[in-house]
Amino acid sequence: MRIVVKRIMGVTALACAGLLTATACSGGSGSGGSGNGPVTVTVMTWESADTNAAIKKALADFKDDNIKVDLLESPSGQYGDKLASLTQAKKLPDLFWCGNDTEQQYTSQGLLVDWADKIKNGDGDFNADKFVPSAMDNWKTADGQMGGLPSLMNTYGVWYNADAFTAAGLPLPKAGWTWDEMYADAAKLANKNGAKYGLVADQLTSADGPFTMSMYSVSAGGAPFTDNVNHPTKAEADDKYTEGVTKLAAAIKNGSVAPPGYDASNVQSLFAAGKVPMTFGGQWLAAGFQTDKPKIKYGFAPFPQVQTPTTLYDSVGICTPQYTKDQDATFKVLEYINTKVWDAVLPASPVAPPAYTPAQASYFDALTKAQQSTVVDTVKADLAAEKTVGVRFTTQWASQVGDLTTANYQPILSGKKPITDLPAYIDKINGLIKQGS
């Protein structure tokens, strides 16, 4: 018996030792390498398998005897969960795709490498001057740190079914059209040819809807919903803003616009099938439409305006954890991605214009070649727009604002609460801002 027990204990100890060894050796940022070997820089994206394959192919051309680049094979779904668990385990890759809000939050927590000086005093063409200025401004924290660099710009507008507009005898949406015209068009297109609503605008009705509504008030010369998404001092709903909310609530009430709660996850397919005549969306849909040809003739127009062209502002980028093993090697790969990789990836999949302006040509060339001229025009107009508004708070308490929006703002849009409840909702957000600061 005693021998058996000893054997069991021995085997268990060996198994435990094996497990511990395996755990100690596995995963992680994986940077570094042996004392003499090349440094490995790991990269993680949220892209599709096809785009990742194109990125991997492009990264294979990165030549540096001292650096090896490893693109982590990772399914694109649930990127947020993946990032959260890797962050908590302190196993983030050396370079990972991140949103502006993630970069702001992680940088303020001291989790990311600060590239501000490096990009400001960059060698040759790779320096701050060559990036879209507004993107660089937004990627800086209050104290001037940059935990990553913007890589691609997201621009937004209105995708429209040109066939449905023509059939209804309506002029096609184009730069300079107004919010009133958009709602009038939506009313005429609703309940026709299998389309229930004339306009599906998740950006206007979701938890981030109050920010999108800023486009109306700012365009009309009023105040935005908040003065700053990164470091807000106040939220506001002035007369112009209230006017915009009132018009949207009326359009939802008469059935022209899809109400809050409408499941917009399938809207791209519905639009392509001709069942959604107009939808708010990003330029990235163009890449999908290029491969899965919609049945309809479609176009992409800038957002409507009241007086001044105004658009949403959003950029994504690449971040680096503070514990990356070799910052110089990581920055070299970061530079290579921003300057070279997009030229190889975007012609096949034109998802977004690069924030690094010299790399933008390949994106616009690809769209022009694919005869997506309305997308080219709208993206260019958006990038040049004088007035932009943020898409959501990047603060720690942003999710609490989301709950307040669900409980207060969305019922106002649905007509379940009166428009006069808007100031109370704003007061609650200002309470959070006060607490947060």
Place this chain on the structure above:
Amino acid sequence: MSRNAGSDVKAAYLFIAPAVIGFGVFVGYPLIRSFYLALTKYNGLTDPVFVGLGNFRRLFTTDPAFWPALRATGYLVLLYVPLSLVLGLALAMFCNQRFAGVRVVRTLAYLPVVLPAVATITLWKFMLDPQVGLLNTILDRLGLPTSLWLQSPKMAMPSVVLVMLWGVGGTMIIFLAALQSVPTELYEAAKVDGAGPWSMFFRITMPMISPIMLLQVILQTTAALQTFNQPKILTNGGPGFSTNVLMLSIYNNGFPTLGRIPQLGYASAQVWVLFVIIIAVIALTAKFSSLWTYSDNN
């Protein structure tokens, strides 16, 4: 104690050690840790900061999502538990009959339980789509009014419950086992006494399977209180807070969408509130079970 007895005791400890260690590592420690985190402000990125009962105070006083989450959870339990018990028992009684092909019927009734939950829920989401879904297409063809289903604040929760009932085969199997354990001589004696089907159901079947019914009430209530997959996949809590049940709220606070910082301390506080609710519901159900369950002692 003899020498051999001492060895046996050691061996016994050794054999139960994996279970005890497993429980300690995977249940005991997380339980203690989550209680500690419930008393802290913790985002998973930086060290926890002790805030005492601050998370609980925020839950009950200022969080606009908490009370709607409790209401949604209560509504789901009240809707789902009775329906699953009635439907499960009805299906079990049907499958307890003797007819050709009964085994096939039993298999078909249980089949949804073994199918991957995410796949079936996703299929239901397509079927419940108001524009292109199968349900509305059928209703439309029949000239009946259609519904927004998951996109209507009123219909969203009943639609979620409908999808949950798709897995009622699990309840059916347990009831079927209970029905088959009822002594047939009781029915034979009742028949001799002139009892009808309803009388036999209420005076023999129900009392005899009442201990299993109690088990099912507890199991189904506990499961309903912890519902996550269906509302996550079908509605993600919407429209508004109509299907934002407590488990979903906990998940969204602990693992928020990309770009938002996790509130793991706050989510842990919610977990403990849910834990207390589950314990309270089970305790109440057990306490009053003697009023309606049959045992040899009463």
